[in-house]
Amino acid sequence: EVDSPDEDSGDIPPEPVCRRLCDQFAEITGTDSAFALMMLQNNGWSLPAALDRCFGGDAPATLALPAAASSNEDPRQLRVMSWNLDGLTDQQVEARTRAAIAVLRDAEPHAVHLQEVAPDTLDLLRRLLRDRYEFVDGRAHPDDRYFTATLLRRGRLQLLSPSLHRFEGSRMDRTLLAVRVKSANGPEVLLLNTHLESTKDFAAERKRQLSTALRTLTESAKPALLAGDLNLRDAELQAIGGLPAGVLDAWSHCGARPEAQYTWDATRNRNIQNMGRARCRFDRMLAWRMQPLDFQLVGLQPAAGTQLFPSDHWGLVGLFQLQD
Structure with missing residues (x-):
């Protein structure tokens, strides 16, 4: 209603x-x-x-809820984008954001999980996308310098209830944005968007945050997806016992293609400076009660008129089959 x-x-x-x-x-x-x-x-x-x-x-x-955006779309499939937009970096931020918006429009995801969104970035996103997407603002405080945001395709996903969980031990005001939605002619879905604690020095707190997020994911009686910048190292995941049974990593499940492995890659992304040849799979999509069908990296072309990519992270786009 x-x-x-x-x-x-x-x-x-x-x-x-x-x-x-x-x-x-x-x-x-x-x-x-x-x-x-x-x-x-x-x-x-x-x-x-x-x-x-x-x-x-x-x-x-x-x-x-209006009818699905396209009669050819399977209502039990969900296409999701997740992207850390690097909104804290001022260099060419408007051009980079406009390039990210162009990528988003081309991918036509049903839901978008954004991390490291700055207020000015959000204003531009709203201005150019509000006719197509409903915005769920993940700010914990009105004066937050950066935060998460989840976008829902109008006519395809209906917002039921958003909630924001603050990680009590975070030194960086990190949160878990939980958004319950109803898919047009399909089931309810829980979308979990997060940006976990950064840098190696905060690995212990990051593991606690990941455990909380995974517990929220697997407690859902409905299909659920945890997608965001987890800042995760494989050893940290192993240290907490790996993924819970039934949770599927979209990249791994879709063939673990080497060219789609690293989402933060100093060997390919010139936005990353003075990091040698460092590369990590910081950004992940973890599915519960849904089957990953496809996984791609996006944002691999520089923003028009610049030498910079839309972000220092590649974007992720996954296609999922919802299960009962």
Whole structure:
């Protein structure tokens, strides 16, 4: 069902709800956010009332999740992108972000897990993608310099409930952004987006965070995916006993292709400076109750007009078959 505040309440809803209502109104009516804001304000922030006024009493009878974006898409398949955008690096950040957006549009994922998103980066992403994606902001504090964000394709995934878990031992304000969604004509899915503690010096805390994230993943009764910048070394995964039974690593499960192994690679990515030939598989997609069908790296071309890639990390795109 669509969002709407209680009819008896004269209060303005919280900003995220207002934004979601405006997005839904614009999506249904084919108008823009400015018109949506005016109509909702004039109708007490009731989406059904605003739509009824807009359609002259002929608003759609039901306002459930729109049909899937393409009739050719299998509703039990989910395409997910995960990417650390390196938003903290100021160098050519707008050009790099625009290049990442172009890659995203080309890949057409149903869900996007972004890490190291800066406020200015998020503003640009919203401006260029809000017609296509709903945004779940993963900020723990309004003044966070960087954070995670999860994007959901409109007409394909319906947001049910977001929640943010703060890792208590983190020295870097790291979190686990959990987003429950309903796939159009498909099952519910739990999407877990995270950026775990960085650098070798914080391996102990990173392992604790990974254990928490894996426990959240495997406690889900629905299909679930943990995808993000885990900053993980293989020895650290082995130290906590490896992956739990039933959890599938998308890269490994899809053939462990060497050319798609390293997601942070100083031998190929010139954004990484003074790191010799270091390369790591920091970024991973770990699936629960879903079968990885395909795994690719993206963002392998420099941003237009620059010598830089969109990020110092490659992006990940995985295709998954959802299971009951």
